[in-house]
Amino acid sequence: MKFGIAKLAGAAVVITGLATSAFAQEYPYRDITTAVVWGAGGGTDSINRMIMAEMEKHLPVSINVTNQTGGVAGSNGMVYVMNQPDDGYTLVGLSESNVTAAVQGGWDKKFDYWYPFIVGGSPDLISVPANSPYNSLQDLVDAAKAAPGTIPAAASGAGSIHHLNLLAIQNGAGAEFKFIPYKGSAPGQEAAIAGEVALVVTSLAEQAALIEGGMLKPLAMLTPDAVEIGGNAVPSAFSIYDGLDKYLPLKQAIGFAVHNSASDDVKAALGGAFEKAIASDIVAEWATANNYDVGGQYGVEAQALFATLESTFAYTLKELGATTVDPISLGIEKP
Amino acid sequence: MEFVFSQLSGFGEAFVALVVDPLTYVYLITSVFLGITFGALPGLTATLAVTILTGFFGNKIPLDYSLIALLGAYVGAIYGGSYPSILLNIPGTAASAATAMDGYPLARSGRGGEALGLTTTASFIGTLIGTVALLIFVWVLLLISKNIASPEKALLALFGILLSGTLMSEDLVIKGWIAGLIGLAMAMVGMDPLLSEPRYTFGWSYMLSGFQVVPVLMGAFAVPQIIEGLRHVEAAKMLKLQGRILPNMIAIRRHMPTITRSGVIGTGVGALPGVGEDVAGWVSYGVGKSVSKDGKNFGKGSIEGLLSSETANNACIGGALIPLLVLGIPGSPPAAALMGAFKINNVIPGPTIDPEIILRVVAIMVLASFTMFVLGLFTARVFIHILRIPQTVFLPVVMVLTTIGSFSVGGGINDLYLMLGVGFVAYFMTLLKYPIAPLVIGVILGGLFDETFRRSLLISDGDLSVFVSRPGAAILLTLNVTLILAQVPAVRRTFQALKQRVI
Numbered sequence: 001m002k003f004g005i006a007k008l009a010g011a012a013v014v015i016t017g018l019a020t021s022a023f024a025q026e027y028p029y030r031d032i033t034t035a036v037v038w039g040a041g042g043g044t045d046s047i048n049r050m051i052m053a054e055m056e057k058h059l060p061v062s063i064n065v066t067n068q069t070g071g072v073a074g075s076n077g078m079v080y081v082m083n084q085p086d087d088g089y090t091l092v093g094l095s096e097s098n099v100t101a102a103v104q105g106g107w108d109k110k111f112d113y114w115y116p117f118i119v120g121g122s123p124d125l126i127s128v129p130a131n132s133p134y135n136s137l138q139d140l141v142d143a144a145k146a147a148p149g150t151i152p153a154a155a156s157g158a159g160s161i162h163h164l165n166l167l168a169i170q171n172g173a174g175a176e177f178k179f180i181p182y183k184g185s186a187p188g189q190e191a192a193i194a195g196e197v198a199l200v201v202t203s204l205a206e207q208a209a210l211i212e213g214g215m216l217k218p219l220a221m222l223t224p225d226a227v228e229i230g231g232n233a234v235p236s237a238f239s240i241y242d243g244l245d246k247y248l249p250l251k252q253a254i255g256f257a258v259h260n261s262a263s264d265d266v267k268a269a270l271g272g273a274f275e276k277a278i279a280s281d282i283v284a285e286w287a288t289a290n291n292y293d294v295g296g297q298y299g300v301e302a303q304a305l306f307a308t309l310e311s312t313f314a315y316t317l318k319e320l321g322a323t324t325v326d327p328i329s330l331g332i333e334k335p
Numbered sequence: 336m337e338f339v340f341s342q343l344s345g346f347g348e349a350f351v352a353l354v355v356d357p358l359t360y361v362y363l364i365t366s367v368f369l370g371i372t373f374g375a376l377p378g379l380t381a382t383l384a385v386t387i388l389t390g391f392f393g394n395k396i397p398l399d400y401s402l403i404a405l406l407g408a409y410v411g412a413i414y415g416g417s418y419p420s421i422l423l424n425i426p427g428t429a430a431s432a433a434t435a436m437d438g439y440p441l442a443r444s445g446r447g448g449e450a451l452g453l454t455t456t457a458s459f460i461g462t463l464i465g466t467v468a469l470l471i472f473v474w475v476l477l478l479i480s481k482n483i484a485s486p487e488k489a490l491l492a493l494f495g496i497l498l499s500g501t502l503m504s505e506d507l508v509i510k511g512w513i514a515g516l517i518g519l520a521m522a523m524v525g526m527d528p529l530l531s532e533p534r535y536t537f538g539w540s541y542m543l544s545g546f547q548v549v550p551v552l553m554g555a556f557a558v559p560q561i562i563e564g565l566r567h568v569e570a571a572k573m574l575k576l577q578g579r580i581l582p583n584m585i586a587i588r589r590h591m592p593t594i595t596r597s598g599v600i601g602t603g604v605g606a607l608p609g610v611g612e613d614v615a616g617w618v619s620y621g622v623g624k625s626v627s628k629d630g631k632n633f634g635k636g637s638i639e640g641l642l643s644s645e646t647a648n649n650a651c652i653g654g655a656l657i658p659l660l661v662l663g664i665p666g667s668p669p670a671a672a673l674m675g676a677f678k679i680n681n682v683i684p685g686p687t688i689d690p691e692i693i694l695r696v697v698a699i700m701v702l703a704s705f706t707m708f709v710l711g712l713f714t715a716r717v718f719i720h721i722l723r724i725p726q727t728v729f730l731p732v733v734m735v736l737t738t739i740g741s742f743s744v745g746g747g748i749n750d751l752y753l754m755l756g757v758g759f760v761a762y763f764m765t766l767l768k769y770p771i772a773p774l775v776i777g778v779i780l781g782g783l784f785d786e787t788f789r790r791s792l793l794i795s796d797g798d799l800s801v802f803v804s805r806p807g808a809a810i811l812l813t814l815n816v817t818l819i820l821a822q823v824p825a826v827r828r829t830f831q832a833l834k835q836r837v838i
Contacts, residue, residue: 071544180793183528190685322530
């Protein structure tokens with residue numbers, strides 16, 4: 001019996017070896033797994049499920065999407081994927097919020113550990129409750145200038161993309177609000193509706209239903225373009241305050257990544273499928289319906305975007321005293 | 336009026352969508368069957384059924400379907416508890432404890448079949464009463480809750496923890512509060528929601544995300560239950576089932592006032608935060624005893640007594656979902672497990688919850704109660720056979736399921752250590768007669784309390800008067816203070832003296 005097993009094992013090794021050598025040039029030959037570092041049903045999760053379903057059509061294999069949540073800024077999922085071989089069969093689904101994992105002590109890699117693909121993101125805007133006395137961004141900023149640090153402003157946790165947008169508009173317009181952190185965008189928006197805070201900064205995707213329902217009054221987009229939503233034209237803050245472009249836009253970047261150490265074949269195969277998927281009507285329709293802007297950057301271009309985000313986030317968090325690791329020690333340059 | 340119609344049409348759409356989807360039936364029938372089985376087996380509770388299913392289905396299948404499974408199991412388990420209550424004089428779940436008072440004497444006098452048929456119908460009508468209340472009141476509350484800000488939320492969370500501690504405690508009320516405060520302290524672990532600083536993590540990155548809800552639920556509810564069940568194997572003699580089960584419609588009509596009254600009481604008790612089906616059953620039984628004409632026969636085999644508790648505990652489900660969906664405050668321990676399922680799916684119950692989820696929940700509840708009714712009437716004998724499975728066989732199986740469920744949600748071995756640690760502590764707390772439900776409510780509401788209490792003070796620059804100056808907050812503060820003062824012996828004596836003088 002022992003002999004039989006040994007023989008079988010030997011045969012298996014030979015076959016595996018043959019298979020590897022035969023298919024090594026043709027990535028991918030087995031199914032790919034994407035581990036999303038945020039929870040099922042969230043923005044990053046639904047975007048990954050959508051884009052992976054689209055990319056599958058242009059690859060000979062299928063892609064399974066799972067969730068690996070927890071840790072600091074999604075570090076559990078990133079560590080999990082880091083520990084998998086860099087053969088392109090395990091991808092990580094992530095977003096701009098993950099760039100703080102390193103300075104918050106979640107893991108010890110700079111973000112260029114990844115070779116990212118950016119599907120897109122939803123632009124941030126500043127809104128007030130429907131019954132608010134402020135009807136334009138100028139009203140609000142003038143009120144804040146009259147009484148610095150007293151007008152409560154909601155955004156999700158310190159160091160989140162929405163908090164950074166709030167800080168940017170403060171710097172750009174020269175006003176100071178009283179930052180009240182919330183666990184996520186939804187509670188912050190609820191607080192604005194309840195009148196607990198005077199303004200809220202979240203993304204258009206998150207606010208759209210509330211604006212259309214007449215519960216929030218949009219004041220200004222924090223991106224260069226004006227937007228029309230629910231019959232309201234929302235101006236861009238850029239057209240109100242000059243010099244905002246020094247601080248903005250800071251936009252969400254949701255997508256996925258493969259190990260940067262993966263081979264060029266892997267990167268090329270994924271890049272090809274990604275380009276085709278991004279150009280499809282399904283992605284365009286999905287983006288319009290959900291108020292997202294399609295990105296489509298990948299590779300070096302996306303790495304540059306993430307590097308900017310990483311240094312902005314890292315040094316903002318450092319100023320807030322919310323870092324456990326000095327960005328310099330990780331090699332993150334000051335923006 | 337227009338609002339009621341729009342509600343009903345919304346419900347109709349959700350109901351049709353559910354009915355035409357063949358997958359619905361797969362999940363529904365399996366989960367209701369599983370729920371009744373869990374309820375019927377002494378030692379397994381409704382909370383456990385919903386908790387284990389949360390572990391298995393929570394993040395593996397779309398929320399729409401996992402809701403069917405969880406609610407189906409919930410409805411089934413609360414009903415299933417009546418089987419051993421009637422036939423063995425052992426309540427299958429705490430929710431059916433009051434059912435045994437009259438159910439067992441009825442079965443002994445040869446009316447077991449009749450009793451089962453009536454409890455099945457009563458559970459069915461009770462669930463529907465609770466569900467209708469859910470459909471109507473959830474919207475009323477949603478309108479009000481738009482004005483609920485941090486001070487009210489903080490006081491409401493505190494009220495939930497205290498109330499659960501007060502009512503779920505077996506002997507001393509303060510034990511319930513202690514359990515609730517332990518839960519509150521556990522909720523402090525992890526990333527501080529306001530300052531983004533780690534708290535009580537001892538440099539261990541796993542603790543940064545705090546105590547995970549599902550392992551805590553599993554540890555707190557399942558582990559002590561299983562150890563306790565294995566230590567005391569209850570071998571009671573099962574009564575033979577006599578008589579036909581299909582209920583007599585004339586009898587049902589005659590008892591309609593009792594059923595309606597108990598349904599309303601059950602829904603009301605369910606809507607109180609953290610107070611579950613067992614309290615609903617007892618309160619309704621107590622009210623029935625003093626109101627019903629048949630009151631003197633309660634405990635000797637009264638149909639009225641049986642219906643009082645069995646309608647109320649099922650009506651409690653709909654009631655318990657109201658604060659869960661509107662405020663994120665679970666109305667009962669199984670609802671706490673449902674909250675866990677919402678959390679792992681990133682659905683935040685509250686004023687901005689997707690209205691479609693609410694309509695779907697209502698549609699599922701209606702369909703689940705029908706399924707329970709049909710299964711109860713036509714497969715009752717199957718469940719009676721299940722009752723014969725010895726505890727020593729099924730409890731270890733449940734322990735394995737619990738472990739797998741706990742592991743599979745987060746996918747980390749640390750979750751298992753957490754589950755066992757919490758389970759160990761919870762077991763000794765059970766031995767000391769500390770209630771476990773307030774601890775879990777504390778873990779779930781503690782984070783909300785901590786965050787909203789401190790945020791209120793952040794906005795008011797540390798001025799405590801925010802908890803008095805807002806009318807809603809003032810009322811809630813009064814409720815909290817009354818709840819605490821009512822337990823102080825001196826105050827209680829004064830009140831009794833006053834009462835006597837007035838009378």
